Amino acid sequence: MRLKKLALMGMGLILAGTLVGCGSNSENSDSSNKEKLVVQFVPTNNDGSMEAKTKPFAEYLSKKLDRDVEVTLATDYSTIVEAMASGQVDIGIMPPAAYVQAKDMGAAEAILTSELGKYDEKTGLPLEGELTSTFKGEILVKSDSSIKTLSDLKGKKIAALSPNSASGYIYPVAELKDAGIDPTTQSTITTVNDIPSEITSVLNGQMDAAFVFQGARNVFASSFPDNDLFEDLRVLYLTEGDIPNDAIAVQPSMDETLKEEVKQVFLNMTDDDEGAEAMAIWGHKGYQEAADSAYDTIRSYTKKASE
Incomplete structure (x- = not known):
């Protein structure tokens, strides 16, 4: 009788251990499931x-x-x-x-x-501690460029991003059209892969202007260690429309x-x-x-x- 009780106790312990083990495995597999x-x-x-x-x-x-x-x-x-x-x-x-x-x-x-x-619209420098849920598009040209007004972009070469880019295409093109200049027909727009490529093309004279987002000179300054982007480039135009x-x-x-x-x-x-x-x-x-x-x-x- 005593042996029978011991056997039953042993089976109970084994069963309990099995259940505990199953519970542990289930918990461990929660995230993987x-x-x-x-x-x-x-x-x-x-x-x-x-x-x-x-x-x-x-x-x-x-x-x-x-x-x-x-x-x-x-x-x-x-x-x-x-x-x-x-x-x-x-x-x-x-x-x-x-x-x-x-x-x-x-x-x-x-x-x-x-x-x-947030950026100061006059200096282009970040405003310490200020945040915003919108931004603007910029048209950048070389600081010594003869391009002084939007009308001067007629006949010029412009670097842009995808036509699906708000600041890199949509907003500057739309506002140029509002100003009576259609850059899609009166200028030559070339699509490039990214903003550093746009900036490079303006710096080396391949392009006369570039459509970028506000603050691009700040964001990509470290990509151009041989240039001072604030000295070498200037903002010709800042879009009026705010981009979410x-x-x-x-x-x-x-x-x-x-x-x-x-x-x-x-x-x-x-x-x-x-x-x-x-x-x-x-x-x-x-x-x-x-x-x-x-x-x-x-x-x-x-x-x-x-x-």
């Missing part, structure tokens, strides 16, 4: 430096969201739209015009808008709980060094709740630029 998220963004330059930054950003998001996260680079403004529309990307860090295009296709929902450092900043957009079908988790991770990025380092990839200084109506202006400018 969660669906992987794919994040994509458009790099500000194509020199290869952005690729190295995707891994630590992916690791940061994986840790914060407790699931596997893959971060990829879009080759240009249109590919991130296509990736969102095809469902290959769950979260897009999207330039404004690309976001609007994806939104109108039912492929993106902005959960946050980024905040950028990048959108943090998700698939509209994403689970509401997950949307909120993603939103909170981005909102809290300023609270730790890893988060701040991740934000620096795009020059973001913080995030705020998205007001989708803020992006409506993109539609009117896009229509005008394409007329």
